[in-house]
Each structure stands twice: as structure tokens, then as C-alpha cells.
Amino acid sequence: MFGKKLKEKITALEEQLKAANHENEQLEYGIRKMASDVEALAVAAVAGKLDTRADASKHQGDFQKIVKGVNETLDAVIGPFERCGELCRPYQQG
Numbered sequence: 001m002f003g004k005k006l007k008e009k010i011t012a013l014e015e016q017l018k019a020a021n022h023e024n025e026q027l028e029y030g031i032r033k034m035a036s037d038v039e040a041l042a043v044a045a046v047a048g049k050l051d052t053r054a055d056a057s058k059h060q061g062d063f064q065k066i067v068k069g070v071n072e073t074l075d076a077v078i079g080p081f082e083r084c085g086e087l088c089r090p091y092q093q094g
Contacts, residue, residue, distance in 0.1 A: 001069075029062075030063045032064070033059060034063050034066060034067060037055075037059075040052070040054065041054055042055070045083040050074075053074065053075075054067045054070065055067075056071060058060050
């Protein structure tokens with residue numbers, strides 16, 4: 001009887017460990033995808049491609065919210081500079 005209960009507990013713990021490992025792998029994958037997108041945004045910005053945005057639909061859950069927030073932040077910061085450039089163009093041509 002004791003051996004059977006112990007085996008059941010061990011089996012239950014193994015299943016929990018397997019589930020935790022899977023969740024950890026999913027978390028790591030999400031972080032790597034997000035890091036890759038952020039790196040691509042940085043490379044694009046340095047190259048002057050300020051209209052580049054990450055595809056938030058490729059992410060899930062909070063990672064999607066973070067990527068969407070980064071995109072929205074870029075829009076909020078870069079938008080006024082683009083508008084300023086538009087307003088200044090007539091003066092550049094004299």
C-alpha cells in the first residue's frame with residue numbers, strides 16, 4: 001500500500017516537472033523571439049529605417065503586449081520628428 005501511494009506521488013511529481021519544463025521552454029522561446037525583434041528594430045533604427053516595426057502578431061500573451069508597446073512608443077517618438085521634417089521641407093528648397 002505504501003509503495004503504491006509513493007509511486008503515485010512520484011508519477012504526479014514527474015508530470016508536474018514535465019509541465020514546468022514545457023512552460024519554461026515556451027517562456028525561453030518567447031523571450032528569444034522578442035529579443036530578436038528588438039535587435040532587428042535597433043539595427044533598422046541605426047540604419048535610418050525609422051519606419052520599421054516588429055510584427056506583434058508573431059508573439060503571444062504579455063510578449064505581444066510588450067512588442068506592441070515598443071511599436072507604439074516608436075510611433076509616438078518618431079511621428080513628431082517626421083511631421084517636423086515635413087513642415088521644414090519647403091524652407092530647405094528656399
